[in-house]
Amino acid sequence: MNIVRILFQYIVFPGFIFSGIVGLFLTWIDRKVTARVHWRVGPPWFQPYADFLKLLLKETIVPENSSKTLFLLAPLLGVISMSILAVMLFSMNFNPTGTFVGDIIVIIYLLALPPIGIILGGSASKNVLAGVGASREMTQYFAYELPFLIAVVTIILKAGGSIRFGDIILVQQASGPFLYSLSGVIAAVVILLCIQAKLSFVPFDIPEAEQEIMAGPYIEYSGVTLAMYKLARAMMLFLLPLFLISLLWGGFANWWAIPKFLLIIVLIVLIKNTNPRLRIDQVLKFFWIGIGILSIIGLILAYYGL
Amino acid sequence: MGNAKLWGLKKSPWVFHVAAASCNNCDIEILDILTPRWDVERFGIVLVGSPRHADALLVTGVLNRKSLPRVIDVYEQTPKPCLVIGVGTCTCHTHMFEPSYNVVGPYNKYIPVDVYIPGCPPKPEAIILGVVKALKRL
Amino acid sequence: MKKEYSKKTLEEITSKFPQVTVKIHGPRRTYLRTPREIVYDFAEFLFKEKGFRLSIATGIDTRDGMEIIYHFTHDAAGTYYNIKTLIPKDDLKIKSLTPFLPAANWIEREMHELLGVDFTGHPDLKPLLTAESWPADLHPLRRDYQNEHKNLKFKKKA
Numbered sequence: 001m002n003i004v005r006i007l008f009q010y011i012v013f014p015g016f017i018f019s020g021i022v023g024l025f026l027t028w029i030d031r032k033v034t035a036r037v038h039w040r041v042g043p044p045w046f047q048p049y050a051d052f053l054k055l056l057l058k059e060t061i062v063p064e065n066s067s068k069t070l071f072l073l074a075p076l077l078g079v080i081s082m083s084i085l086a087v088m089l090f091s092m093n094f095n096p097t098g099t100f101v102g103d104i105i106v107i108i109y110l111l112a113l114p115p116i117g118i119i120l121g122g123s124a125s126k127n128v129l130a131g132v133g134a135s136r137e138m139t140q141y142f143a144y145e146l147p148f149l150i151a152v153v154t155i156i157l158k159a160g161g162s163i164r165f166g167d168i169i170l171v172q173q174a175s176g177p178f179l180y181s182l183s184g185v186i187a188a189v190v191i192l193l194c195i196q197a198k199l200s201f202v203p204f205d206i207p208e209a210e211q212e213i214m215a216g217p218y219i220e221y222s223g224v225t226l227a228m229y230k231l232a233r234a235m236m237l238f239l240l241p242l243f244l245i246s247l248l249w250g251g252f253a254n255w256w257a258i259p260k261f262l263l264i265i266v267l268i269v270l271i272k273n274t275n276p277r278l279r280i281d282q283v284l285k286f287f288w289i290g291i292g293i294l295s296i297i298g299l300i301l302a303y304y305g306l
Numbered sequence: 307m308g309n310a311k312l313w314g315l316k317k318s319p320w321v322f323h324v325a326a327a328s329c330n331n332c333d334i335e336i337l338d339i340l341t342p343r344w345d346v347e348r349f350g351i352v353l354v355g356s357p358r359h360a361d362a363l364l365v366t367g368v369l370n371r372k373s374l375p376r377v378i379d380v381y382e383q384t385p386k387p388c389l390v391i392g393v394g395t396c397t398c399h400t401h402m403f404e405p406s407y408n409v410v411g412p413y414n415k416y417i418p419v420d421v422y423i424p425g426c427p428p429k430p431e432a433i434i435l436g437v438v439k440a441l442k443r444l
Numbered sequence: 445m446k447k448e449y450s451k452k453t454l455e456e457i458t459s460k461f462p463q464v465t466v467k468i469h470g471p472r473r474t475y476l477r478t479p480r481e482i483v484y485d486f487a488e489f490l491f492k493e494k495g496f497r498l499s500i501a502t503g504i505d506t507r508d509g510m511e512i513i514y515h516f517t518h519d520a521a522g523t524y525y526n527i528k529t530l531i532p533k534d535d536l537k538i539k540s541l542t543p544f545l546p547a548a549n550w551i552e553r554e555m556h557e558l559l560g561v562d563f564t565g566h567p568d569l570k571p572l573l574t575a576e577s578w579p580a581d582l583h584p585l586r587r588d589y590q591n592e593h594k595n596l597k598f599k600k601k602a
Contacts, residue, residue, distance in 0.1 A: 038342050040347065043347055050317035053313070053314040054315055054317070215355035221358065
């Protein structure tokens with residue numbers, strides 16, 4: 001394997017730079033649609049890039065009593081894991097037979113790393129409010145990971161029980177996307193709400209509730225480190241709907257993927273704009289009781305072939 | 307300052323609101339400019355929750371003996387380069403509050419202020435004009 | 445309903461506490477001038493038995509002494525009942541209402557630090573509003589405060 005080609009894939013396309021640029025563009029779409037829903041004019045198209053550039057060139061302050069290494073390295077976890085995830089998703093969709101057994105488990109672990117980055121960063125800054133934000137992020141992660149895993153197991157069942165991601169895509173290309181069945185719809189709803197919680201969008205943005213704990217786990221970050229956190233969130237906004245399309249809607253190796261992708265983004269933004277914020281105990285109850293039971297129903301329906 | 311840094315600061319100034327013993331009139335007007343009527347997000351101005359994320363500090367109110375160490379702390383925690391914008395006539399000069407036992411003088415004895423916006427309270431258009439003038443000064 | 449309630453209440457008050465002088469200032473405000481010693485019992489009677497609510501308390505430095513007013517209200521009567529007391533300036537003590545009335549806690553702290561009135565029986569009489577660097581025995585809102593500490597400079601500069 002050519003080392004230049006590998007580096008190109010991980011850093012330029014579709015890795016770090018490509019998903020960074022498209023992710024920041026999607027955050028602009030989010031802000032513009034939100035502004036239009038509020039009857040305002042939103043920011044111009046280059047706004048997220050100006051934000052990112054400004055943050056890169058500002059002074060980075062490290063608090064005195066924090067654990068400095070962890071404080072500076074925690075933001076990189078999210079960015080690195082999302083770059084690897086981008087390469088894996090693109091290679092799976094355009095080359096479904098070249099995947100390895102068990103790579104869906106690797107993807108689940110990669111999706112777990114950005115919240116861990118937030119938790120570590122919030123705990124490493126010596127600040128009570130950041131600690132509260134980190135513990136809320138931990139609780140929210142426990143809440144949504146359970147139905148998310150059950151939904152993924154539902155899809156594995158529907159694909160005939162194999163844990164190769166390429167098999168999931170091949171089965172969908174052969175016999176229609178999984179979304180066009182009852183258990184598929186249930187799994188789609190569950191995974192969409194888990195995406196909303198993973199991105200920390202309203203109604204699940206309790207870890208960084210601005211009115212209560214003043215930016216939560218990000219409170220001591222400034223400059224390059226904050227830019228990396230924002231970039232990790234932007235990349236998640238790009239990659240998680242692609243993950244949903246690959247699992248449930250037939251993969252994105254054709255041009256029909258673009259309208260599907262935009263539909264999911266619009267759904268995320270609309271849910272964001274029409275709901276108030278839930279408290280942390282309401283988040284736990286919502287995900288474990290409501291959505292958990294729904295995902296188990298989906299699992300049972302998938303077992304019986306519906 | 308380099309050109310790219312200047313462009314970034316001008317196009318997306320993030321604002322943190324410091325209320326040092328104000329009567330809250332100016333605070334209400336600052337909240338007003340984020341509403342749809344004088345939508346200020348089109349200039350890239352976002353109200354952030356922590357002084358470490360901020361590029362501009364909007365200070366309001368007459369400086370009090372009790373809030374003075376806090377305001378100085380917030381200013382020192384903000385990453386430079388940062389603008390300090392004093393909103394309201396109370397920040398320009400202590401005028402009628404001068405003989406009080408609790409007033410410790412105008413702001414520029416303790417932190418460097420870039421732009422003063424007079425008015426009691428200043429209209430939202432005046433605040434936007436003041437912020438734009440401060441950005442042009444960069 | 446309001447007028448009858450007010451009249452009935454006033455008759456009850458004057459029959460129970462004869463040292464209290466009633467002055468009806470207007471349709472919604474009644475001044476009840478009480479001597480210093482029975483303020484505690486009188487306020488307890490008003491709060492516990494009649495269901496009055498403490499709205500605010502004020503203190504002012506007058507020529508005849510320190511005048512402290514507790515403003516009680518009653519929603520059914522729709523009037524303010526202000527309990528006025530005069531305290532001589534060389535003996536600034538009064539029994540605190542906080543043990544049965546938690547609403548009076550902070551306002552008595554404020555009156556203590558700004559006027560120097562000592563509320564006996566208050567659980568925690570530390571300064572509330574003035575700065576931490578302000579000396580605790582200077583009471584700025586008295587008439588003979590000459591603003592001599594105006595230029596007490598703060599040491600830290602940016």
